[in-house]
Amino acid sequence: MTDQINQSGEPTANTERVFIFDTTLRDGEQSPGASMTLEEKLEVAELLDTMGVDIIEAGFPIASDGDFEAVSEVARVVKRASVAGLARSAAKDIDRCAEAVRKAVHPRIHTFISTSPLHMKYKLQKTADEVLDMITASVTRARNHVADVEWSAEDGTRTEIDFLCRCVELAIKAGATTINIPDTVGYTVPEEYQALFETVRARVPNSDKAIFSVHCHNDLGLAVANSLAGVKGGARQIECTINGLGERAGNAALEEMVMALRVRGDRLPYRTGIESSMLTRASKLVSAVSSFPVQYNKAIVGRNAFAHESGIHQDGMLKHAQTYEIMTPESVGVAKTSLVMGKHSGRHAFKEKLKELGYELGENALEDSFTRFKDLADRKKLIYDEDLITLVDDEIVHAHERIKLLALTVMAGTGGPQSAALTIEVDGEKMTHQATGNGPVDAIFNAVQALVPHHATLELYQVHAVTEGTDAQAEVSVRLAEEGKSVTARGADPDTLVASARAYIAALNKLMVKRGKNRPEIMAG
Ligand code: KIV
Numbered sequence: 001m002t003d004q005i006n007q008s009g010e011p012t013a014n015t016e017r018v019f020i021f022d023t024t025l026r027d028g029e030q031s032p033g034a035s036m037t038l039e040e041k042l043e044v045a046e047l048l049d050t051m052g053v054d055i056i057e058a059g060f061p062i063a064s065d066g067d068f069e070a071v072s073e074v075a076r077v078v079k080r081a082s083v084a085g086l087a088r089s090a091a092k093d094i095d096r097c098a099e100a101v102r103k104a105v106h107p108r109i110h111t112f113i114s115t116s117p118l119h120m121k122y123k124l125q126k127t128a129d130e131v132l133d134m135i136t137a138s139v140t141r142a143r144n145h146v147a148d149v150e151w152s153a154e155d156g157t158r159t160e161i162d163f164l165c166r167c168v169e170l171a172i173k174a175g176a177t178t179i180n181i182p183d184t185v186g187y188t189v190p191e192e193y194q195a196l197f198e199t200v201r202a203r204v205p206n207s208d209k210a211i212f213s214v215h216c217h218n219d220l221g222l223a224v225a226n227s228l229a230g231v232k233g234g235a236r237q238i239e240c241t242i243n244g245l246g247e248r249a250g251n252a253a254l255e256e257m258v259m260a261l262r263v264r265g266d267r268l269p270y271r272t273g274i275e276s277s278m279l280t281r282a283s284k285l286v287s288a289v290s291s292f293p294v295q296y297n298k299a300i301v302g303r304n305a306f307a308h309e310s311g312i313h314q315d316g317m318l319k320h321a322q323t324y325e326i327m328t329p330e331s332v333g334v335a336k337t338s339l340v341m342g343k344h345s346g347r348h349a350f351k352e353k354l355k356e357l358g359y360e361l362g363e364n365a366l367e368d369s370f371t372r373f374k375d376l377a378d379r380k381k382l383i384y385d386e387d388l389i390t391l392v393d394d395e396i397v398h399a400h401e402r403i404k405l406l407a408l409t410v411m412a413g414t415g416g417p418q419s420a421a422l423t424i425e426v427d428g429e430k431m432t433h434q435a436t437g438n439g440p441v442d443a444i445f446n447a448v449q450a451l452v453p454h455h456a457t458l459e460l461y462q463v464h465a466v467t468e469g470t471d472a473q474a475e476v477s478v479r480l481a482e483e484g485k486s487v488t489a490r491g492a493d494p495d496t497l498v499a500s501a502r503a504y505i506a507a508l509n510k511l512m513v514k515r516g517k518n519r520p521e522i523m524a525g
Pocket residue numbers: 027112152153154155180182183184185215217
């Protein structure tokens with residue numbers, strides 16, 4: 001590996017073009033629960049077209065009137081890409097498909113039949129000779145409608161090689177311009193799939209008259225690896241879907257195929273026409289319209305694909321992005337790398353994050369904030385920017401703080417009275433008091449009042465959650481007024497009662513700063 005990787009994702013020199021056939025709207029939509037409305041399909045098709053997809057498979061026109069309409073409309077609106085419809089070998093399927101793609105600038109009919117012994121015997125209940133006749137008849141019929149015909153050998157990877165070669169030869173002879181050999185059940189492995197293409201291309205006499213295509217399902221998690229192997233074996237069309245949507249475990253993911261070819265152009269000298277910076281947008285759109293969430297750690301488009309939490313990685317990233325990133329987030333349409341703050345984050349990333357949020361703390365304040373951040377991160381899974389802001393704001397009050405909260409124990413629940421045992425430090429002097437109250441907050445405030453007597457009146461007490469979830473930080477705001485002056489302070493903690501004590505004490509500290517008094521007891525007046 002070179003130390004300068006192809007971060008821009010630009011195709012490297014001497015590459016061969018491979019065509020991207022997107023079947024999100026057909027095979028993708030066959031995922032249980034992923035059906036899309038006509039408007040949604042049109043939105044996806046337009047985006048795929050703009051993104052540079054070469055062939056958009058828009059649906060299976062014979063399947064329903066809705067599918068027919070969707071293919072027809074996609075064919076009408078797409079201006080650049082070819083638009084394909086799927087058809088079984090039956091004449092009525094092919095004619096319906098031809099009608100649906102009629103308005104496309106570049107129409108394609110994609111017809112298929114099963115060729116494996118298992119499928120022919122149990123699914124089709126046809127002999128091999130019958131299947132051969134159906135291939136000739138279906139491709140010939142499709143060619144009478146359009147010039148661009150794709151033929152697929154369903155369950156191709158479990159088909160006997162001699163029979164597969166005969167099928168392919170006949171399909172090309174009848175006029176197929178693209179030959180697809182799908183791994184319908186996600187069974188093959190890379191070496192085997194590569195060899196399959198090499199063998200078929202070498203043995204079929206008219207193989208040079210068609211483009212070969214890969215179509216891989218992900219049942220063993222090998223769809224992308226198998227597709228790349230097929231390309232090495234001579235295929236020049238890749239069938240794939242956005243987010244890897246598709247039957248069962250899905251199809252090969254378009255975004256993974258495209259970026260593998262771009263980033264590893266040194267090993268895979270092939271290029272696509274895809275504008276990779278649109279990949280994230282396409283992923284989000286397909287996820288939204290299909291209601292299929294993208295797993296967080298999904299390659300290329302998962303929300304963690306460019307996020308780093310561990311301290312070692314964050315430190316490396318801040319020194320040189322290529323230490324832990326093999327492509328730039330911009331190359332796939334993500335604005336920037338995110339350093340996620342969590343319990344594994346280190347000082348370096350914490351400092352950078354605060355800088356980004358507008359805080360430049362001195363060494364001591366930074367150290368204190370970092371300790372409190374680690375403490376919070378141990379108790380809370382997700383640390384949001386708002387959590388950090390609250391924590392640092394707290395820290396600033398903390399720097400001027402003469403009254404410090406040391407410990408708090410609260411007895412609450414039914415059957416009152418509620419009580420609070422509070423220990424604080426005032427100018428270094430530790431003091432404890434236990435008070436009761438009308439509720440736990442009242443008990444806490446009474447304990448503070450007893451330890452730091454004062455005449456300030458409580459004007460506001462407000463609680464809200466800083467972030468979401470039951471482990472959210474509670475933020476309490478307290479406003480105290482004394483002699484026409486008022487101060488507001490906040491206290492944050494996952495425990496609302498501790499946050500309340502912090503807020504009250506912070507308000508007293510602020511009041512002291514504001515009045516310029518030196519000793520808290522002076523406040524008692
Ligand atoms: O997986 C498959 O075999 C298919 C064909 C219809 C191309 O989707």
